[in-house]
Amino acid sequence: MPTASASESSSNQPESSNASGSIDHVLVEERLFHPSAEFTSKAVISTEEQYEKLATAARENPDEFWRAEALEHLHWFEPFDTVCDWQPPHAKWFVNGKTNACYNSVDAHVAAGRGDRTAIIWEGEPVEDGQPRDQRTLTYAELQTEVAKCAEGLTQLGIGVGDVVSIYMPMTPELAVAMLACARIGAIHSVIFAGFSAESIAERNNDASAKLVITSDGLYRRGKVLPLKATVDEALEKSPTVEKCLVLRRTGDDAPMQEGRDVWWHDVVENQPGQMAAEPLDSETPLFILYTSGSTGKPKGILHTTAGYNLWAKRTFEWVFDHREDDIYWCTADCGWITGHSYIVYGPLSAGATCLMYEGAPNFPAEDRFWDIVERHKVSILYTAPTAVRAFIKWGDEHVDKHDLSSLRLLGSVGEGINPEAWMWYHKKIGGEKCPIVDTWWQTETGGIMMSPLPGITPTKPGSCTRPLPGVVPSIVDELGNSVDSEHGGKLCISQPWPGMLRGIYGDEERFVEQYWSDVPDKYLTGDNARCDTDGYYWIMGRIDDVINVSGHRLSTIEVESALVSHPDVCEAAVVGRPHDLKGQAIAAFVTSNDRGHDDEFRNELKQHVRKQIGALAQPDDIRFTAALPKTRSGKIMRRLLRDVAAGRELVGDTSTLEDLSSLAKLREED
Ligand code: 6R9
Numbered sequence: 001m002p003t004a005s006a007s008e009s010s011s012n013q014p015e016s017s018n019a020s021g022s023i024d025h026v027l028v029e030e031r032l033f034h035p036s037a038e039f040t041s042k043a044v045i046s047t048e049e050q051y052e053k054l055a056t057a058a059r060e061n062p063d064e065f066w067r068a069e070a071l072e073h074l075h076w077f078e079p080f081d082t083v084c085d086w087q088p089p090h091a092k093w094f095v096n097g098k099t100n101a102c103y104n105s106v107d108a109h110v111a112a113g114r115g116d117r118t119a120i121i122w123e124g125e126p127v128e129d130g131q132p133r134d135q136r137t138l139t140y141a142e143l144q145t146e147v148a149k150c151a152e153g154l155t156q157l158g159i160g161v162g163d164v165v166s167i168y169m170p171m172t173p174e175l176a177v178a179m180l181a182c183a184r185i186g187a188i189h190s191v192i193f194a195g196f197s198a199e200s201i202a203e204r205n206n207d208a209s210a211k212l213v214i215t216s217d218g219l220y221r222r223g224k225v226l227p228l229k230a231t232v233d234e235a236l237e238k239s240p241t242v243e244k245c246l247v248l249r250r251t252g253d254d255a256p257m258q259e260g261r262d263v264w265w266h267d268v269v270e271n272q273p274g275q276m277a278a279e280p281l282d283s284e285t286p287l288f289i290l291y292t293s294g295s296t297g298k299p300k301g302i303l304h305t306t307a308g309y310n311l312w313a314k315r316t317f318e319w320v321f322d323h324r325e326d327d328i329y330w331c332t333a334d335c336g337w338i339t340g341h342s343y344i345v346y347g348p349l350s351a352g353a354t355c356l357m358y359e360g361a362p363n364f365p366a367e368d369r370f371w372d373i374v375e376r377h378k379v380s381i382l383y384t385a386p387t388a389v390r391a392f393i394k395w396g397d398e399h400v401d402k403h404d405l406s407s408l409r410l411l412g413s414v415g416e417g418i419n420p421e422a423w424m425w426y427h428k429k430i431g432g433e434k435c436p437i438v439d440t441w442w443q444t445e446t447g448g449i450m451m452s453p454l455p456g457i458t459p460t461k462p463g464s465c466t467r468p469l470p471g472v473v474p475s476i477v478d479e480l481g482n483s484v485d486s487e488h489g490g491k492l493c494i495s496q497p498w499p500g501m502l503r504g505i506y507g508d509e510e511r512f513v514e515q516y517w518s519d520v521p522d523k524y525l526t527g528d529n530a531r532c533d534t535d536g537y538y539w540i541m542g543r544i545d546d547v548i549n550v551s552g553h554r555l556s557t558i559e560v561e562s563a564l565v566s567h568p569d570v571c572e573a574a575v576v577g578r579p580h581d582l583k584g585q586a587i588a589a590f591v592t593s594n595d596r597g598h599d600d601e602f603r604n605e606l607k608q609h610v611r612k613q614i615g616a617l618a619q620p621d622d623i624r625f626t627a628a629l630p631k632t633r634s635g636k637i638m639r640r641l642l643r644d645v646a647a648g649r650e651l652v653g654d655t656s657t658l659e660d661l662s663s664l665a666k667l668r669e670e671d
Contacts, residue, residue, distance in 0.1 A: 022478050023489030023529050023541055026614040027463075027559040029420055033427070034459045035436045039409070043456020044322050051454055051470070058471035059496070065471070066093070066499060070311055073350075074099050075108050077280035080307070084497060089517040089524070090504075091497040093308035094283040101287055101310040102151075102184035103278035105349035106144045115141030118354045121328070122173045123373055125220040125360035134359075138173055140352070143180075145274040146173070150181035152276045153269035157244050159212055161186035161279070164289065166210040166242075168192045168201060168232055170219035171359040174248050174265065175335050176345050178214050183287060183306075184278045190289045190301070193336025193633050194219055198234035200299075204291050205239035207301055208506055213239075216248040216265075217255035222364040229255035236261075283307035289506045290338055292444040293632065300515075301506030302338075302444045309447045310346055312500025316448040316469060317347030320438050321381050322410060322455050330356035331383040331412075332370070337634040338444040339414055343383060347448065362388055367395040371403035382430070383412035383440075387635030389422045392430075394571040394594060400429055410455055412438045416636050417540050419562040423462035441465035441540050443526065445516070447500025450474075451538050463562065464537045471498045474538065476530060481520040489531035489541045489556060493523040529556060546639050548577035549585050553617055557639060560620065563613040564589060567606060569596040574629050574637045575620065578646040586621035588646035590629060590667070598625035622646070628663040642667075 040046050045054075058065045063083040070080070080097025109117065117140050124134030138146065159165060165187050169175040175191075182189040190208050192201055205213065215232045218225045229247055233256065236242055247255060248265040257264070284305045291299040317323060329348055333339035348355045356377055362369050370392075374382065392400065411431050418426070418439055427437055436455035442448060450472045451465040458466050468474050473496040476484055484490040494501075501524065505512040519525050529541040541547075541556030548555045557575045564573035572592045577585035589606075596602050603623045611619045630638045644650065645667050 022484050023531065023547060023554045023556055024617075025489055025531055025539070025541070025559065026555065026618050027562060029461050029463050031420075031424075031462055032459050033436075033461075035456055036434060039434075039436060040456045042324070043454075044324075045319060045454045046456045048457055051457060054470035055468070059473055062471065062496065066311075069315060070094055070097075070307065070499075073314055074104050074307060074311055080283055084499075086497050088522040089513060091308075091501060092284050093305075093499045094311075097283045097307060098280040099283060099307050099310070100184065100278040100281050101306050101346060101350075102147060102180045104310055104314070105180060105183075105346055106140060106147055107278055108350075109140040109352045110144050114352060115139060115144070117352065119143045119349060120173055120176065121354065121356045121377060123356065123358040123377075124172070125223075126365055126369075136173055143177070146177045147180045147184055148276045149272040149274040150174075150177050150269050151184040152272035152274070153246070153265075154181055154185060154187060154212070155276070156268060157212060157246065157263070159185065159187050161281070161285070162188065163212070164188045164190055164208040164210040166190045166192055166201065166205055166208070166213045168194055168196075168213060168215045168228060169248065170194055170216055170228070170250055171334060171357060172216070172248070172250060173357065174216075176357065179288070179335065179341070179345055180349075184276070186279050186281050186285055188286045188288055190291070191336050191341070192291070193334060194228055195336075195633060198231050198238075201232065201235035202238040203298065204301070205235065205242055207291075207298070208289050209241040210239065211241060212244045212246060213242055214246045214248070216250040218251035218253045220251065220360065222361050225251045225253055227253065227255075233258075281306055284503070286503075288341065290341065290444055292338075300508070300511065302502050303504045303506045304447055304500070305503050308499035308501070310350060312448040312498065313342040313347035314350035316500075317343060317351050317353070319454060319469060320440060320449050320452045321348075321383070321412065323348075323351050323353055323381075327353060327380045328356060328377055328407070329353050329381040329383075330358075330373070330377075330379045332358065332362070332388065333383075333385070333414075333634070338447075339383075339634070342448045362391065363395065366399070367392075368399040368402055371400050371405060374405055374408060375403040378407035380407050381410045381412070382408060383414065385415040385635045386413055386418040386422055387415065387631060387637075389413070389418065389426050390565075390572050393422065393425050394592075397429060405430060405432065408432070408435050410438065411435045412440055414440045414442070415634055417463060417542065417558045417562075419558070419565040420462035421562070421566045427462075436460060439463075439465045441528075441538070445502040445524075445526075446494075446498075447502065450494070450498075461537060463558075464533075464539050466537050468538070471496075474530070474532075475523065476532060477520055477523075487531060487533065489529050489539075489554075491519070491544055492526045492528045492530040492538075492540070493520050494526065495523045543639075546576070548575070548587055550577070550587060550617060551583045555587075555618055559614060560587060560589070560610060560618050563610045563618065564591060564606060564620075566613060567609045569593045569602070570606070572629055572637075574639055574642055576639050576643040576646050578622075578643070580621070587618065588622040588624070588642075589620040590624050590626050590642055592626055592629060624667070626663070626667055630664045630667075
């Protein structure tokens with residue numbers, strides 16, 4: 001049985017201000033949850049000693065550690081000689097070895113006699129009555145054939161090692177197949193979330209000099225058909241490097257095909273023999289580029305290469321998700337996000353997992369879509385985002401109560417800090433108080449999970465991503481780059497190279513160096529703030545740019561937000577600083593609530609609530625009610641935009657990753 005510590009609520013001792021520019025922390029979370037003895041007894045990592053041994057070996061003898069890991073967990077066509085060639089800020093891993101990420105994800109299992117194992121269970125978007133529109137399962141052997149056919153098709157279209165292929169597709173198995181087919185032949189995929197505008201696609205095509213775009217006629221979302229090909233056509237008018245466009249038929253709607261440029265998937269891929277073997281590729285062959293929003297300016301093309309990334313995705317998947325043969329694992333992310341790359345495709349498939357992949361939205365045809373899927377497929381591991389958890393809370397428990405969730409044994413969270421109250425709901429309502437929660441902190445740049453509980457051994461604290469994984473050596477520094485007493489927050493850096501680290505920003509060495517390696521010599525700057533408590537647990541305090549400075553006290557947004565979210569009538573909260581003559585900055589809070597009136601009485605109640613929870617210093621000056629918060633496609637609150645709204649400024653910087661402009665437009669109308 002999990003045991004909660006005596007206190008069931010967060011308490012509040014604001015710490016004193018400090019001069020070094022570190023962050024004050026005001027939220028004290030005392031609840032502690034242990035994995036059950038039953039979970040621990042079957043876990044992949046089941047003792048603290050096992051973790052200590054791995055972590056110590058990876059920290060003290062990284063070469064030896066990673067050599068053994070790479071030899072055991074990847075297939076090598078040719079062995080590597082050097083484990084890590086580290087010339088800060090450039091690392092090369094497994095130098096001169098030859099491997100293939102598609103081989104490791106697919107062929108290796110077939111070669112080992114596990115070809116009949118289910119690789120992908122796919123749930124297409126359902127029709128109104130809740131019956132699935134489309135369902136497919138692919139075994140590893142079937143996936144191998146599909147991927148080989150696609151690789152043959154790509155080769156026929158003139159794609160080879162080093163060519164960039166943009167992929168703008170719905171969440172269908174063909175999306176994973178297309179990614180893996182690129183990996184099979186050494187082409188570099190650049191997945192673009194199928195919701196981005198023509199402008200954004202063109203920008204990404206041009207930045208990467210993409211040669212081919214793979215798309216579909218359209219996609220289904222919330223019962224509607226959205227055109228994709230038409231959007232791609234518009235983008236291609238401004239994408240001079242793109243020679244061909246490969247189009248999957250998904251919706252059957254009209255898709256004008258341009259002679260000489262556009263070809264159908266069913267003509268070019270489906271009739272291939274499906275025999276092409278995976279190409280032995282140098283360890284450092286670029287595997288993919290994934291664009292992530294910079295806070296200003298154009299999106300950055302984060303570059304990952306083959307062997308190191310593959311190993312990191314695989315091993316972190318196995319450690320964090322405690323993967324076993326009989327698991328049905330479901331990561332609800334989209335492949336347009338790094339989470340989809342590492343934890344739908346490369347990590348779980350390399351580990352030989354059975355992976356559920358879904359198309360559509362969590363509230364269509366009804367708000368119980370997730371729980372219906374969990375029940376029908378007996379999902380045992382669920383990996384989702386705090387934004388989804390907060391939405392489920394808002395939609396009401398009745399949607400959960402309709403379903404049997406007893407197959408679940410492990411829950412994960414990624415993308416933002418999870419507010420302790422949302423964590424508690426996830427734990428109780430979805431996990432039935434028996435499933436450990438792994439709150440995984442990582443970034444597009446890190447390739448895979450960096451900090452997370454190990455579910456069999458790490459007691460969890462709501463809101464903390466707990467401890468670094470083996471091979472991750474974090475440090476916290478102040479404004480000047482000096483290590484700080486980590487109980488106070490500061491900038492989170494990683495001091496030792498790890499196999500999954502980004503290799504660069506595609507085509508922009510200067511920005512790579514400036515962004516990640518300039519503040520602190522030879523340490524990777526994450527861009528997040530964090531603190532580490534006396535148990536060695538890390539608490540991510542949000543982006544460095546989001547810190548609020550009130551009368552010299554530097555506060556993290558997540559703590560004030562979590563205090564607001566702990567009020568029973570608040571669903572979500574976003575907190576930003578706005579200029580203030582006396583205090584430097586005042587705290588502006590944007591709040592969504594269920595059915596309370598949006599009046600001054602509620603406003604005052606919320607201010608008092610925050611004051612009581614975490615202290616007078618953190619009490620918001622302004623509270624604005626809103627129907628929705630502006631979020632990125634992966635569900636992150638875009639505080640940068642809210643800062644502009646709060647200050648009454650024009651919006652600046654890139655908004656291409658914004659999910660829904662209307663929420664922002666509404667907020668501005670109310671100004
Ligand atoms: C995987 C992913 C990275 C940024 C990261 C941080 C935030 C992600 C988090 C988290 C607190 C967690 N973030 N996971 N913050 N706790 N468990 O999200 O990649 O889209 O590149 O975003 O997301 O701020 O720096 P990416």
